[in-house]
Amino acid sequence: MTSTIKLTALAFLAGIAALPVAAGAQTKPKAADPALVDAYIKSTFGKASPEWQQRITPDETLKTCNAYRNDVPPAEAEAITKRELAKVVYPSDGKYLGDWKSGAKIANNGRGGQFSDPPDTVSGGNCYACHQMEQAEVSYGTLGPSLMHYGKDRKYAPEDIKAAYTKIYDSQAVFACSNMPRFGANKVLSEQQIKDLVAFLFDPESPVNK
Ligand code: HEC
Incomplete structure (x- = not known):
């Protein structure tokens, strides 16, 4: 990462x-x-x-962010979001919602991607390091906005579901020099894992929306 x-x-x-x-x-x-x-x-x-x-x-995007210490001018920011959006691979079956129960586990798992991890370690998303998500989880970071009631607040709208997939797949496709990892583009998480996380945010049964 x-x-x-x-x-x-x-x-x-x-x-x-x-x-x-x-x-x-x-x-x-x-x-x-x-x-x-x-x-x-x-x-x-x-x-x-x-x-x-x-x-x-560092790739082209990270080089630019490093050079400007993340405070990129508008033209550079546009170049970054355009480049990163081109990296997003959308599910071939057009379905963005996986299994929210599995998504809950991925959100809570901070393992993987560390030099001390065995090579076959399946990475988690470590979302709670930066986001509040379900209410019952009291331990979370605040670098990112709270995602509590994320789907409910957006009335489970299909365009917001797709936008969340894009954001998780490649945060910089949405916001240049974001501090959020580019989970899909950098192959930290699989397509299925991202779908499960989208379901965790958007399934009405998910504790995120309770
Ligand atoms: C290192 C911190 C960090 C981690 C880890 C992280 N995020 Fe984020 N996330 C952010 C920040 C900061 C933002 C605010 C927008 C931006 O800067 O990109 C954000 C924004 C978002 C948004 C958009 C919120 C909105 O305003 O609509 C979603 C959805 C999201 N994150 C989901 C996730 C999920 C799911 C995970 C775990 C797979 C995750 N994030 C992990 C930092 C993080």
């Missing part, structure tokens, strides 16, 4: 910056050498598949 790479780099930088402070030194911490950071990140990808190794190099 893109954000994993960013976080790893941040943790590394924070580690370096914290050292002199902890030792009580008066000197300002030096900025980390970017080549050193790159080498460190590469070293953490030891067991990853060649496809994941490739992800160390």
Whole structure:
């Protein structure tokens, strides 16, 4: 996951910056050498598949977001949403709603995509890291908006169901330099897993809508 790479780099930088402070030194911490950071990140990808190794190099979209520190000018933002929308693969059967019970589990699962995970680990969506979803779950992050009553509030409208699929498949197809991972485009989640998550948001029986 893109954000994993960013976080790893941040943790590394924070580690370096914290050292002199902890030792009580008066000197300002030096900025980390970017080549050193790159080498460190590469070293953490030891067991990853060649496809994941490739992800160390930012793609066109991430390069632009990095260059502008996510504050992209309108023309760049438009180029990003256009490029990312072209990556979205919609279900061939035209059905966006899977099984909400399975979606609930995927939303709650934060495993996968870490260098310490066995290669056959099925990734979860880790949605609660950033979103409130069903009311009964009290542990959630607030980086993203609350998704409680998401389907109900949208009257279960077909165009909103499709929009949610697009958002989960590739968040940057909707909002350039979004902090939300591009779950489908980056092959973190399968089409079926995304359908199950859409059902978790849009099935009237789902606890999200209770
Ligand atoms: C790292 C944080 C993060 C994670 C993890 C995350 N999201 Fe998001 N999400 C966001 C942010 C931030 C937004 C607000 C719009 C934007 O910046 O893209 C958002 C927006 C959304 C929206 C659109 C909300 C609206 O305003 O209509 C949906 C739907 C959504 N997320 C679903 C999910 C699902 C489902 C998952 C798990 C598979 C997930 N998100 C995981 C950060 C996250």
